[in-house]
Amino acid sequence: MTPQSVLEAADLVGRAVARAPLATDAIDGVEPRVVVEPASADALAAILAWASRTRLSVVLRGGGTKLGWGRKPAAVDLLVGTRRLNRVLAHQHGDLTASVEGGATIVELNRELSRHGQWLPIDVPFDGATIGGTLATADSGPLRHRHGTPRDLLIGVHLATTDGRIVKSGGNVVKNVAGYDLGKLMSGSFGALTAIVSATFKLAPLPAGTATLLASFDTADALARAAAATMASQIEPCAFDFHVFVPPPAANRSAGEDRPASYRLLVQFASTPEAIRAQIEEARRLIAAREERSMTGPEEAEAWRAHRRLVWEAPGTIVRVSWLPASLPSVLALADEVAKAGGGVDLIGRAGIGAGLLRIDADAASTVKQIERLRAAPNVGHVVILRGEPAVKEGIDVWGPPVDTAALVVQVKRAFDPVGILNAGRGPI
Numbered sequence: 001m002t003p004q005s006v007l008e009a010a011d012l013v014g015r016a017v018a019r020a021p022l023a024t025d026a027i028d029g030v031e032p033r034v035v036v037e038p039a040s041a042d043a044l045a046a047i048l049a050w051a052s053r054t055r056l057s058v059v060l061r062g063g064g065t066k067l068g069w070g071r072k073p074a075a076v077d078l079l080v081g082t083r084r085l086n087r088v089l090a091h092q093h094g095d096l097t098a099s100v101e102g103g104a105t106i107v108e109l110n111r112e113l114s115r116h117g118q119w120l121p122i123d124v125p126f127d128g129a130t131i132g133g134t135l136a137t138a139d140s141g142p143l144r145h146r147h148g149t150p151r152d153l154l155i156g157v158h159l160a161t162t163d164g165r166i167v168k169s170g171g172n173v174v175k176n177v178a179g180y181d182l183g184k185l186m187s188g189s190f191g192a193l194t195a196i197v198s199a200t201f202k203l204a205p206l207p208a209g210t211a212t213l214l215a216s217f218d219t220a221d222a223l224a225r226a227a228a229a230t231m232a233s234q235i236e237p238c239a240f241d242f243h244v245f246v247p248p249p250a251a252n253r254s255a256g257e258d259r260p261a262s263y264r265l266l267v268q269f270a271s272t273p274e275a276i277r278a279q280i281e282e283a284r285r286l287i288a289a290r291e292e293r294s295m296t297g298p299e300e301a302e303a304w305r306a307h308r309r310l311v312w313e314a315p316g317t318i319v320r321v322s323w324l325p326a327s328l329p330s331v332l333a334l335a336d337e338v339a340k341a342g343g344g345v346d347l348i349g350r351a352g353i354g355a356g357l358l359r360i361d362a363d364a365a366s367t368v369k370q371i372e373r374l375r376a377a378p379n380v381g382h383v384v385i386l387r388g389e390p391a392v393k394e395g396i397d398v399w400g401p402p403v404d405t406a407a408l409v410v411q412v413k414r415a416f417d418p419v420g421i422l423n424a425g426r427g428p429i
Contacts, residue, residue, distance in 0.1 A: 006034050006078070010050035015043040017084075025079055027059060027426070028072040028390060032079035039084045041101075041158065041166055041197040048195060049164030051078055052417075057424040060191035062103055062130030066137050069386050070190055070426035071398050082132055082195065088112050089198060096203045097155065102132025102196040118203045121147040125308040132196035138188035141308050142239035142268070145352050147204065151187035156200035159186065162417050166197060185412070190427030193416040207270035210238070211296045212303060213280055215289035217263040220244060220332040226265055226287040227328055227351040233286055235279045237352075239268040243307060244332060244347045246339035248361070259344075265289070265351065266307060268300075311346050316361035317388040319371060322381035325354040330379040338373065342366045357386070364391035371396055399428045 003018035012018075016038040021031045038044040051058045056077035061067055063083065082103035089099040093116050100109050107127050110119045123141035124134055133139075135157075140149045147153065156170030159182060169182035186196060217223045223242060230240065245262040265287060269279045280294050295303055311318055323331045328351065335358065339345040342362045349356020358374070360367050367388070374383045385398040403409075413420070413429045423429075 001033055001077070003034050003036075006036060009054075010047050012036075012038070012043055012046060015039055016047065021079065024064070027067055027076060027079075028393070030073050030076055032059065032076040034077070035079045035081065037081040037084050041085065041160060044080070044082065044085065044195055044197060045160040045164045045166055047078070047080055048160055048162045048421075051080075051421050052162040052419045055419055056421060058421050059424050059426065060132075060136070060195050060422070062133030062136075063105060063126065063128035065126035065129050066133060066139070066386075069137060070423070070428075072390060072393050073424035073426050076424050080195070082130065085197065086130075090200075091116065091118075093118065096205075097200060098203055099156070099198055099200040100131055101198045102135075103130050105130050106134060113203060114206060117206050119206050120153065120201050121204050122150050122153070123304075123308060125312050131199055135183075135187055135196055135199060136189055136191050142241045142266070142304065142350065144355075145240045145350055146236075146238035146270075149187070150201075151184055153201045154183045154187070154199060155202055157183040157186060158197040158199075159194040160197050161194050162419065162421060167194075170200065189429055190423055192413060192423040192427040192429040194422075207238075208272050209276060209296070210268055210270045210300065211276045211280055211294055212239075212266055212268040212300045213283050213287070213292060213294050214303065215265045215267070215287045215292040217265075218290050220263055220336065221329065222290075223263040223265060224329040224332055226289065228326075229286045230265075230267065230283065231325060231352050233282065235282050235286070236269075237267045237279075237283075238270040239266065239304070240350065240352045241266045241307065242347075242349060242351045243310065244335055244345075246336050246345045246347075248342060248344045249340060266303070268304070307348065310348060311357050311359040312387075314346065314359060314361070316343070316359045317367045317371075317392050318386045319358050319360070319374065320382070320384045320386055321349075321356055321358050321374065323354045323379055324381075325352055327354070327379040330377075334374065334377055334380065338370045341370055341373075343370075354381075364389060364395060367392050368395040375400055 006018050007013045018036045058078045059076050061081045085101040085103035087101050091098045113119050121143045123143045124139050135150050159167050243264045267283050269276045335345050335347045344361045346359040
């Protein structure tokens with residue numbers, strides 16, 4: 001199978017480009033046989049239909065920022081990229097909605113929307129993250145506290161199915177009842193059901209201004225008390241995050257490694273200058289931190305950028321974890337136990353939501369044991385491995401033990417992808 005033969009067999013000559021794989025196309029070390037990039041929605045549907053007829057395994061890729069998430073594939077015949085589908089299709093300024101193709105990045109979309117004083121309030125750690133990839137992986141950042149997840153902002157989608165059709169769900173206005181809400185089903189499907197051709201979102205006006213209070217504490221208990229006081233108050237942050245670092249035991253530290261434990265809260269407000277000042281002062285009173293400072297402008301933007309990327313720019317396994325917000329003290333204590341078991345731990349999360357990312361910097365065997373500990377903990381919900389070396393993924397299932405709805409999930413998969421070509425067994429479906 002050559003790139004040219006794929007284009008000819010799928011009747012895609014002039015409608016897509018195909019090439020041999022590069023090293024950067026590998027997924028956990030597994031190279032695809034051919035990389036195909038359709039130039040239109042119809043071409044995307046056509047390549048999926050051809051792959052289904054010929055029973056070729058397919059992995060969908062947007063910006064490639066999360067290509068390593070999921071199980072290691074046994075083999076990948078086609079890596080189908082969507083970056084050529086990157087247009088903003090419509091922007092209804094008065095309705096605060098926009099439709100955009102799945103291969104456009106969130107950065108590109110917001111650059112265009114900002115010309116009209118609007119934005120899509122989704123913040124992710126990767127500049128290259130696409131609309132389709134962010135929806136498919138259910139990724140979100142600190143702004144989830146105020147604006148919700150991408151799924152919550154979605155009002156319509158167009159999808160390419162494995163039988164070659166383009167199907168529509170939802171509409172172009174915030175209030176609509178146009179058919180089954182397939183867009184919600186696609187969120188978190190990891191490209192195992194269909195390809196996201198385009199999506200329509202409800203937008204938000206760009207805020208008049210923002211400011212962030214960065215507070216530091218001496219202990220996890222002090223951080224948890226400050227978070228609880230903030231959640232019980234009348235202040236309304238748009239982002240309410242924490243970061244905890246627990247160093248490994250002294251015996252396990254590298255030479256010169258003396259980074260101390262750290263406990264921080266980041267609380268951001270977006271409103272008029274007067275309202276921001278009042279809420280910052282009230283937050284200071286509630287939080288009563290050992291040390292705090294407020295930030296605006298470039299300093300604030302850089303602080304949030306560094307916070308979002310913190311766990312991704314350091315080595316180790318990264319797991320996505322959920323918990324009830326009231327269980328934050330127990331989750332912080334659990335992070336301390338994981339660190340004491342052998343490796344350093346970074347935990348960042350949404351204090352008011354109960355979701356976060358835990359980075360474990362330890363050898364594979366120890367990491368597997370700690371993930372098992374997390375999954376057995378009574379105050380922790382879903383524990384999913386996002387990034388991990390092959391030995392970790394071989395030692396424990398990325399998605400965790402089967403859930404009660406597993407049989408239903410299998411039926412949904414068969415309905416959308418009866419031959420089972422999509423995502424090459426990597427996803428939860």
